[in-house]
Amino acid sequence: MKKCSRFGVSAATLTVFFVTFLWAWPAVAQPESGNWARVETAHFTILSQSGGEVGRQVGADLERLHHALQVLAPSSHRESPLPSYFYVFSDEASLAPFRQPGSGYGSLNDPSMEVLGGAPSNAGYLVPHEHGNYAVVVGGEDFVPTRYVYKQYIHHRLHEEHPYLPHWFRQGVAEFYSAFKTEGDYALLGLPSEEHLQWIRYRNQPLVPAVQLMTVDEQSFDQIPQMVRQTYFRQSWGLFHFLHNRSLENGSPSKRQQIPQFVAKVAAGMPTTHSFEEAFGLKLDTLNAQLEEYFGRGELTYLKIPVEQLDLLILKSVELKPHEVLYHLGDLSARAVQGGESQAAKFFERSLEMEPSYGPALAGLGVLAESAGNDQAAREHYHKAMAQGSGDFLTSYLYGKSLLRTLEGKRPADEAQEQALEQAIASLRKSVEQSDAFAEAWAELGYAYGLQTEPSDAGVEALQRALGFFPERADLGLNLLLTHARRGERTEADTVFESLKTAGVDAGTLGRAQEILLQMDYREAAQRVRKGRADDAIALFARIQSTTQDPGLKEKAEEQLDKLSMVGDYRGFIDLYNRAAAAVNSGDSAKARELVDRLSEKAVQPWQLGQVKKLRRALAEADKGSEG
Numbered sequence: 274m275k276k277c278s279r280f281g282v283s284a285a286t287l288t289v290f291f292v293t294f295l296w297a298w299p300a301v302a303q304p305e306s307g308n309w310a311r312v313e314t315a316h317f318t319i320l321s322q323s324g325g326e327v328g329r330q331v332g333a334d335l336e337r338l339h340h341a342l343q344v345l346a347p348s349s350h351r352e353s354p355l356p357s358y359f360y361v362f363s364d365e366a367s368l369a370p371f372r373q374p375g376s377g378y379g380s381l382n383d384p385s386m387e388v389l390g391g392a393p394s395n396a397g398y399l400v401p402h403e404h405g406n407y408a409v410v411v412g413g414e415d416f417v418p419t420r421y422v423y424k425q426y427i428h429h430r431l432h433e434e435h436p437y438l439p440h441w442f443r444q445g446v447a448e449f450y451s452a453f454k455t456e457g458d459y460a461l462l463g464l465p466s467e468e469h470l471q472w473i474r475y476r477n478q479p480l481v482p483a484v485q486l487m488t489v490d491e492q493s494f495d496q497i498p499q500m501v502r503q504t505y506f507r508q509s510w511g512l513f514h515f516l517h518n519r520s521l522e523n524g525s526p527s528k529r530q531q532i533p534q535f536v537a538k539v540a541a542g543m544p545t546t547h548s549f550e551e552a553f554g555l556k557l558d559t560l561n562a563q564l565e566e567y568f569g570r571g572e573l574t575y576l577k578i579p580v581e582q583l584d585l586l587i588l589k590s591v592e593l594k595p596h597e598v599l600y601h602l603g604d605l606s607a608r609a610v611q612g613g614e615s616q617a618a619k620f621f622e623r624s625l626e627m628e629p630s631y632g633p634a635l636a637g638l639g640v641l642a643e644s645a646g647n648d649q650a651a652r653e654h655y656h657k658a659m660a661q662g663s664g665d666f667l668t669s670y671l672y673g674k675s676l677l678r679t680l681e682g683k684r685p686a687d688e689a690q691e692q693a694l695e696q697a698i699a700s701l702r703k704s705v706e707q708s709d710a711f712a713e714a715w716a717e718l719g720y721a722y723g724l725q726t727e728p729s730d731a732g733v734e735a736l737q738r739a740l741g742f743f744p745e746r747a748d749l750g751l752n753l754l755l756t757h758a759r760r761g762e763r764t765e766a767d768t769v770f771e772s773l774k775t776a777g778v779d780a781g782t783l784g785r786a787q788e789i790l791l792q793m794d795y796r797e798a799a800q801r802v803r804k805g806r807a808d809d810a811i812a813l814f815a816r817i818q819s820t821t822q823d824p825g826l827k828e829k830a831e832e833q834l835d836k837l838s839m840v841g842d843y844r845g846f847i848d849l850y851n852r853a854a855a856a857v858n859s860g861d862s863a864k865a866r867e868l869v870d871r872l873s874e875k876a877v878q879p880w881q882l883g884q885v886k887k888l889r890r891a892l893a894e895a896d897k898g899s900e901g
Contacts, residue, residue: 303367304369304371304602305598307323307363307367308323308592309321309593309598310324310328310590310593311328311591311597312329312589312590313587313588313590314332314335314588315336315586316335317335317336317339317359318358319335319358319359319361320358320359320360320361320593322363325590325591325592327361328590329587329590331359331361331410332359332587333586334453336586337453337455338423338427338450340460342427355402355403355711355712356404356406356708356711357406357408358405358406358407358408358605359408360408360409360410360605361410361411362409362410363411365411367411368397368409368411371605371610371613373400373611397409397410397411398425399426399429400608400609401429402608403713404713405608405667407608408425423450424448427447427450427451428447431443431446439487439490439539439545440490440491441487441505441508441512442509444505444506444510445509445510445512445513445514448506448513449462449463449510449514449517452466458579459577459579460577460579461576462517462575462577463514463517463575464575465514465573469507469510469511470573472503473511478501478503478504480504480565481504481505481508482561483560483561486505486512487545487546487557489505508564511564512560515563515567516531516532516553517532517576518573518574518575518576519553531553534552535548535549535552535553542777594628596623596624596625596628596631597633599620599621599623599624599634600620600621600631600633600634600637603616603620603621603624604637606620607641607644614641614644614645618638621637621638621641624637630661632657632659632661632662633665635654635657635661636654636668636671639653639654639655639658639668639671639672640671643671648675651671652672655671655672656672658672666705666707666711667711669700669701669704669707669714670700670713670717672700673697673698673700673701673718673721674697674701676693676697676700677720677721679693680693683724684724684726685724698718698721698722701717701718702718704718705718712738712739712741712743713739715739715742716735716743716746716748718735718739719735719736719738719739719749719756720752722756728756728760732756733753733756733760736749736752736753736756745776745777747776747782750769750772750773750778750782750786751789754766754770754773754786758792763793763797766790767790769786773786784822788821788822791817791820791821791826794813794816795826795829795830797813798810798813798817801813802833802837807837810833811834811837814830814833814837815830815834818830846875846876846884849868849872850872852868853868856868857891857892860895862892865888865895869885869888869889869892872884872888873885
């Protein structure tokens with residue numbers, strides 16, 4: 274651990290993050306020109322206009338940031354189910370066709386940027402899309418934009434992995450880690466910006482009361498006066514800085530777990546204020562005084578941790594051919610640029626002019642057709658792309674999903690639909706083989722298997738894999754529950770139901786899950802009848818009848834109860850009749866007369882009344898015989 278000098282940072286620690294962005298690259302007329310390279314790391318794809326060296330540096334630093342973020346909550350950390358693409362343009366002229374209207378930050382606009390002195394419009398942006406996260410960044414001679422784009426990336430990661438975290442905590446984490454910086458094989462965490470240092474030194478606003486800070490959410494944030502917002506954001510950063518370094522200062526294992534413990538308690542539903550006091554052992558009524566004391570030390574600590582070697586972080590680095598560059602620019606336009614569909618079409622068409630059989634560009638045209646509502650044209654483009662052996666997991670996924678749409682959520686009704694389902698499963702299976710971390714492909718594959726006549730092990734596996742990425746997805750849990758129900762696996766179905774309750778899904782989803790279990794109960798009750806366990810079946814049918822909200826199931830349960838009641842009455846009548854007959858035959862007239870009277874009360878059907886008369890005649894004859 275190192276320390277910054279009083280309200281300042283040593284010259285060594287002021288080394289600019291991503292020094293490569295300080296180069297003054299010459300402006301270019303077209304974004305596709307330059308030395309484009311594609312660099313793949315374990316968690317990112319970097320598309321660099323200035324060649325592989327810049328791409329590798331960006332990729333390595335992103336991986337180091339990814340590694341550093343895992344200290345936040347290692348026990349609950351899960352990898353992003355979506356690919357992340359970072360486009361590194363060499364200048365503003367090249368980025369211009371991909372500018373977002375009105376803002377440089379895309380759809381993840383961070384309010385702290387405006388309050389704390391936002392980055393200029395050339396800083397870039399990050400846009401989350403259902404098929405991946407798309408980030409754009411550009412370098413300049415006097416401005417290093419990466420901190421602002423990475424801050425949005427951190428916000429997105431927190432929303433994706435820990436959506437329950439309180440507002441102040443997310444702001445503090447993003448501000449803390451966006452100052453991430455590398456020096457060789459080490460990452461520096463918690464370096465305070467000059468703006469933060471100046472705020473500590475010259476601020477003239479009191480700190481926001483700790484309880485109020487803890488309870489701010491998205492709605493109440495809008496009610497904070499504009500003049501207080503800067504204090505709110507700076508204080509959120511300062512508090513996380515204090516907590517992070519406090520947990521490391523004495524090396525105590527218990528203190529090192531304080532931040533993960535706080536995250537876990539909030540995730541479990543404990544109120545933020547209670548979670549804070551229990552996890553950190555701090556009282557809110559004295560918290561601001563301790564924070565003031567921390568600021569007053571004049572030395573803010575930062576952390577230097579070893580990270581993986583550069584050559585271990587880069588999986589692949591290749592120069593892109595012109596038609597490949599055009600495709601990637603079209604992909605960016607289609608998925609991340611508002612109103613960029615026509616521009617994307619031009620890039621895809623130019624790519625195909627150079628390489629008519631290029632699968633990704635064909636698939637790109639399919640994406641545009643699909644977004645325009647033309648499923649037939651989209652499916653044809655995807656089919657052509659697949660025929661070219663594009664080797665792209667996204668194309669395989671899109672083709673499989675388009676085939677499933679032809680079934681309209683129903684099981685195949687003819688041979689043509691059977692074939693479409695088989696093709697969809699094969700295409701989705703190929704997608705997960707090409708990229709087993711693409712969660713949506715696993716989800717669609719599980720859904721596709723569910724349309725088959727017989728549920729399979731493969732369907733269970735696919736849904737389980739998807740839930741591993743999306744444990745909060747109610748639709749996945751419901752589909753898995755239904756698959757287990759169709760397979761008659763009650764224990765597994767109950768386990769999924771409990772996990773849905775734990776995940777806090779909505780009441781409607783839980784109600785549907787409950788009905789699936791009741792359908793299983795109905796089948797079990799029917800089996801009990803066939804096995805001669807009528808009493809057990811009656812109890813189960815009665816519970817179903819009183820619990821289900823499905824009118825059809827309620828009616829079926831009532832019918833079964835009526836039938837079993839009739840059977841029970843029949844068995845009771847026959848048993849009583851046999852006992853009365855035995856009493857008559859044994860000469861026990863008193864007992865026989867009592868039983869016949871009871872039997873006459875039960876007799877309703879004509880055959881029952883006839884049996885009672887028969888017994889009375891036998892009893893009368895027995896009485897005459899005894900008199901004679």
